[in-house]
Amino acid sequence: MRRRSPSFPATARTPLAVLGVAATLLVAGCSSGSGQGGSSATGGTPQQGGSVTFALPPNATPNWIFPLGTPGHLAGYNSAIRQNVFLPLYAYNGSSGTVAMDEKAGAAKAPVYSNGGKTVTITLKDGLTWANGQKVTTRDVEFWFNLAKANKAQWGNYSKGDLPDNVAKFTTVNDTTFKLDLTKAYNPEWFTANQLTYVTPMPQSAWDVEDASGKVGDYDRTTDGAKKVFKYLIGEAGKLSEYASNPLWKVADGPFTVKEFTTTGQVTLAKNAKYTGDDAAHLDAVTFKPFTSAQAEFNVLRSGGVDYGYLPALAVSQQKTIENSGYQVKPWNGWAITYIPYNFNNPEMGAVFKQLYIRQAVQMSIDQATISRVIWHDQAAPGYGPVPQQPVSKYLSQDQKNNPYPYDVNKAKALLTSHGWTIAGNIASCTKPGTGADQCGAGIKAGTQLKFSLLTESGSTETDNTMQELQSSLSKIGIALSIKSEPLNSVLDHSPECKPNQSTCSWQLSFFGTQGSWYFPAYPSGEQIFATDGGTNLGSYSDPTADKLVKESTSSSDPQAMQQYSSYLAKQLPVIWMPNPAYQVSAIRNNLRGVVQDPLAFMQPQRWYLAK
Amino acid sequence: MTVSAPLMTEQAPATTAAGPYRRMVRMFLANRLAVTGLVILGLLLVFCFIGPLIHHTDQVHTQLADATLSPGTRGHLLGTDDVGRDVLGRLMVGGQTSLEIGIAAGLLATLIGTVWGAISGYAGGWIDAVMMRVVDAGIAIPALFLLLVTATILRPTVPVQILIIGCVSWLVPARLVRAEALSLRSRDYVQAMKAMGGGHGRAVFRHVIPNAIGTVVVNATFQVADAILLIAYVSFLGLGVAPPKTDWGGMLSKGISYTSEGYWWLIFPAGLAIVLVVCAFNCIGDGLRDAFEVRLQGR
Known part of the structure; x- marks a missing residue:
């Protein structure tokens, strides 16, 4: 490992x-x-x-x-x-x-x-x-x-x-x-x-x-x-x-x-x-110094008992109080990315998730800049691809950096309607099944409705609000999102890599990124999370081109290899890219x-x- | 005799069916707290269920640009929450959930507890022993623990919450009704019914339970209050109904996160609503207890 x-x-x-x-x-x-x-x-x-x-x-x-x-x-x-x-x-x-x-x-x-x-x-x-x-x-x-x-x-x-x-x-x-x-x-x-x-x-x-x-x-x-x-x-x-x-x-x-x-x-x-x-x-x-809880640490911090501590997420608003006590408050950002994996093997929605235009519509419905600013109080930064964007590195492609799918609900909606989906009662239904350019896509039956379920980790107001914002945005383009909160370990336990015929494959979307979903070593290659045989490729994403680029990024000395990987996956959307929160x-x-x-x-x- | 006969005739209506109810109503109305509770409950019901028809708000979509506006800003009487939803409207919608779940779960718990306790008390012997041990075992397990476990396994929709809370709250009413049933089963009218060939089912459902109705109704009000609190607890722990729905407990839980920012409008309205509705049900319960208490009716 x-x-x-x-x-x-x-x-x-x-x-x-x-x-x-x-x-x-x-x-x-x-x-x-x-x-x-x-x-x-x-x-x-x-x-x-x-x-x-x-x-x-x-x-x-x-x-x-x-x-x-x-x-x-x-x-x-x-x-x-x-x-x-x-x-x-x-x-x-x-x-x-x-x-x-x-x-x-x-x-x-x-x-x-x-x-x-x-x-x-x-x-x-x-x-x-x-x-x-x-x-x-x-x-x-x-x-x-x-x-x-x-x-x-x-x-x-x-x-x-x-x-x-x-x-x-x-x-x-x-x-x-x-x-x-x-x-x-x-x-x-x-x-x-x-x-x-x-x-x-x-x-x-x-x-x-x-x-x-x-x-x-x-x-x-x-x-x-x-x-x-x-x-x-x-x-x-x-x-x-x-x-x-x-x-x-x-x-x-x-x-x-x-x-x-x-x-x-x-x-x-x-x-x-x-x-x-x-x-x-x-x-x-x-x-x-060890602490049993963030609140316990915060109490000691307020009393001046530590020289280098942290504020629990919910206490970020007390920044001024802490600063007045003789501290400087700074986010500690991680070499990480945050995302929501699609379960491409889910028997109900797997075929839907496999359509790039659907993933594009979903991505275009997420206003990462506003989420980062309003919900995360600037303690998170937008992320548009598989390479950490803070700090900026030579591995980051221009495509990822410039966000290939900027927030645009109208465009997202148009993507769905131009591919055979009809929105009625705020829910999009497939009315043109088939594999043509203006049809829903392979494996999607007529009448299929865009109803997704999302498992998300509980315990964070910021995460709860982000998911509500996601739910709200998706509803505007005809996608109904039902949210279930669970403790982090339960979320991970309930969203394993799976085969369509397995009972564990009922999950569709999963969020476990309140402190970032994936932390990289110094070289941020994605063989673990985006390669077909990756050990933590939870959603079973599989794309031969992505596999080739991942392999090149770890074996080739071509400096462009990582950027090509970054660019391709930023556009292919193997997961929903989300704002990356600070570690602490x-x-x-x-x-x-x-x-x-x-x-x-x-x-x-x-x-x-x-x-x- | 000629004098006393008319007196008897005049007194007779007092023992007719309308008499006791009238006395009960009189007793209830004499309890000012109970009346206050009833008025508060009525106002809250109107607020939650009629209010949204007058005060139209979008409680489905978030409006991040309007997040945490203070009361009175841009037409939001009680301000907005942290994702820009109108707090007043949310209080109405959240109240619907709290009251629906609270009342339905309270009634469900009362129903299950009443039937269980009545059968147990009426049957006596080993059946009673077994049924009461089940109750004892259930009481030994904290309801909150069961709720949290179940809420983790199931998606916490309103019907699921009703079912779960109802199924973990019936134990106390079962004990109370069982105590009543132990006494009622030996009453003459029950014995007479049995002597005339009446079955056990008839004894339980036509005689025991109706005669324990005072205990049942009073307890039901407390059950509703307890259920509303229980929903608040569960929501406070983040396992309440899924968004965009909410309930008062969930609103309070979220509001507490912003204590240090001074967003009082995210805390006090929901907290006050919970306190009011729980107090209202408790006051009503007290009033009903007085009303059903025969010894007080002669005052």
Whole structure:
């Protein structure tokens, strides 16, 4: 399963877990705002030292720090915290205004691809050492690969065919350089952003042991040995209360070390005095504080108990109050898209959904700009295609950016009436069945009425209102929409990928995007959600051209591949594109500077500082 | 004798069929709170069902351009809600749903509870024991929990809500009627009917239930009030009727979201309506209880 979003788990991710999608997918993408809105103010005279309290999302309790996560330990906040202790090979963030590699936050220099994209040569940064004084070497990377390969079935991020399966050979060139021979040519951008970001050098000189009393060896170089080492390490990783005292976890190469890690989820990272990289922490300590609910967090925020918290959706109106309390309020937008999938296999409406003109009419009935402004109070941004539109990236096509189907109810209505639908009593009925240009389309019988049912997640006034607006707009073009609200997990449970003859295929439309429907890794390809065999292609969308473009986007190094994919799907409408809400609305204390609200939901607390 | 006979004759009409009803009406009217409740209920019924014929509003389509207008703006007496619908009109439409569901569910619960309790009390023995254990078990499960589970499984339309609330609210009336039936089944007229060959069905439906009608009617008013509150709870939790329909509980729930923005018109009208209708039914229930209480009729 591919990591969906490298970030904090939000409710949005949870649902995916329900679907059986890798828990990683669940991660929430916290995100941030476009480059423009994402970062808090810099400036002021940096004060060395000090501590900051960061509020974790509701019910988010970190429970893992070992770089290879097992199922149940893949939540985004785990990796967000871990990356500050054990540096990944590569990290990405949106601090530059677009999602790009964050070279300072990684352990290696930019990779070099050769042999037509089948070989990648990687050189580790000079001078990086572990806290025990040992250099970070290629042996530490090999150690990660050996453990991942021997224990891939237990590695929660494993997806068949992906890492480590797609690495045919690991070759050590010297202490700082190694080569990976890949099984086939991959798009370098995709491979680096979506595969190599998983790789984290691990201190082989301290961790390559089979039990607590054993000596360090090269056990990882045999499959049996690697299994024993992995078993020992994940056993130790399960002892949360020992994270701060276990010598294993003190061998860090990141800017922080673990000072506190409670079983209830409170984590305190302290500045790593032995860090030798070029991204040292300003703060002495950062505490990640868990909360059982957004309201509980908000109460603490109002009392000034956290330095970096968030406002529940319903409390966004209290922005001024919070600002007057010494915080700046900023949306944290995600590298995500929000949509409503059509169930193309639904026995009643599947044939209707398969008609592009119907999908066009539906899309043209959605006034995304007004919904974003009025209902979401500008905490959501219109989205017109499969590539995240905030921050703007080179993957975004002009077609998607310019909205190929602008809001136009009259045009939408005309599309239906020109294809054999007659609107009477506010409901359109097919009066010209057939496959001609002015007929309803294949599989649609005479008398078929445009009555759709929509499952939507409950608990959000903004979502409720958006669905009511959708219902209202669609009624103007003769489509009756019945809405049923359910808790998020129920919505996902009730809208699985299905075959027409299955009882689970009764759902027609499903919305689970109050915090965004799908969070991407740095490279926003759509093989999981829009390819015919995608693991989370809920609506069973299938289009050979889309499949071809998706494949090209992950294997070709042609920079146009993603834009072609973006353009095609923006026009083909595999789903109803909806405004993409912010992951959270953050409240950041005024004197806390250097904060970048990374759209990928990672954090760089080493760059935070308190201004004098 | 000659004097007393006419007196007896004059007193006779007091025991005719019209007499007790007149005394009941008199007792009811003597209860000012009950009369107030009746008036309030009447006004609310007129407001909800006649009001939309006078105050025409579009409660189907949203008007985002008119969202959260304050009262008095652009002809909206009570302002607009967060998707631009007229709040006054919405209050009328929401009231229809609340009253329809409340009254129908209350009556359904009363009907089921009355029949169940009457049969149980009249039959006695193991049948009574089994039927009452079912009631005990049902009471042990929170109605709100059952409602939430069912509302998640089924699409919450008005008939479904009536059915669900009716089916989870009949337990208390069943207990009350069963207690009445235990007493009524040993009355002479029931025994006489049975001695003359009358069946159990006749005993229950022609004698037990009619003679427990005072308890049943009074309880029915409370059931209606409880049902309206229950709908409000469910709607407050986001599982009320599907939009564009609404009910007062749903309106209140939505309005609460905007407390901090000061949109009082999204909160107070719906809240006040719920309080008024529940109080009205409770007052009417009190009045009916007095009216059916024989000991008070002689005052």
